[in-house]
Amino acid sequence: MGEAIDGGPASPAVPAKRRRFKWRRLLRAVHRDAGYLCVGFTFIYAISGIAVNHIADLGDTSFTQIEETVPLTFEVPADDTAAAAIAAEALDIDGELTDAYRASDNQLILTFERMSVDIDTTAKQVHINGQEPRFFLRIANWLHVHRQTTAWTYIADAYAIMLLYLAMSGMFMIAGRKGLLGRGGLLVAAGVAIPIAFVVASGGPTGG
């Protein structure tokens, strides 16, 4: 018998109880951490996925489109740089002039960073068109379809593997009264059956 630290008598020795490995607790902990890690990725892929799914209705969501025709109210000097400066001020266009092109005696096409300005001195009209990027959607769409570097492909693969883990671990992380024989099993079966039923009903990839 040893001596207790505080000087009192030590407790009688208790045989060490073997702790049971709680795999469900580990599953839940890893599921939670993977879930945290997946939040940012899921927002990127889900939002840009909806944008791509509805591209026929929404068009390219990465940009807002600007298209306008206004009367020509300013002089167009022979010098292109001077003409561009006057046009930029009159039309309130920011950004650097990258090109000035005289397509004909009566047509000057100015290209700014995000805008093109087509000045028709005969019709006395100015056509303005361009695109303004939407910050989040442009980045999310770019990441979603990005195939230029392998680095992002590895990151996206890792995210896909985490999603697989979340799906698999989600089935077992809470025991439930009936386990997978109850509501859980029905929902899993529905998740598998819905895409199969759709493929069968639509004729699949060869059925259009």
Place this chain on the structure above:
Amino acid sequence: MLARREFIRTAAKGTAVVALGGAAWYVLDDELTRKARAQTRPDGRPRLPPGQRVLSKLKPMGGTPGSPKVSEFRLRVHGEVDAPFTVDFRALLGMKPVTTRADVHCVTGWSVLDAQWTGVRIKDLAERAGLKRSARFLIVEAAHGYTANVPVAPALRDDCLITWRLDGKPLARAHGAPVRALIPDLYFWKSAKWVTGLRFSSVDRPGYWEKRGYHNVGDPWKEQRHG
């Protein structure tokens, strides 16, 4: 600070307004679709191919844009031709431009009818280059290596253009400015934006989307969307 109930109420109202607005937009657009479905083309085919909905104007569909600088634009006509040539924008404007009305059909399911396009006929460009009898396909070349393949016969129809004006206005950047192709009777991905060349070929060369699962021909009336 916004109370929880107030927030939910405002969000519900906002959702209802968006949903009703969307429904009204759908109903209006569907009126165009209904009218188009009742029409027939001179060649006997229905005006609207199956599975299409009519929109009042083109939708920008993305893609990696080419340079919008007009001074950098060059169109190269080459391949199975006797006299390949390259033109800049000014030279293109000087080559018998025509204005035509054409319907276009996007593979994602929308169509725009009666759009007015101004440009040079692909047929005229091919003629100037001296098209060889061995040419069976036109490969439309565009910025960043994008290509689209089209059999020569439909590409030489009178309404197939290299175009720079849409509905009386310069083509917008999002629609391929300064210059795009127009091949109206095939799905619109064949009408490459930011076009840089027309290559005539004796053999078929599937293009960007054709290699990624889209149909090699892309006839909207046969719904040839996917390969």
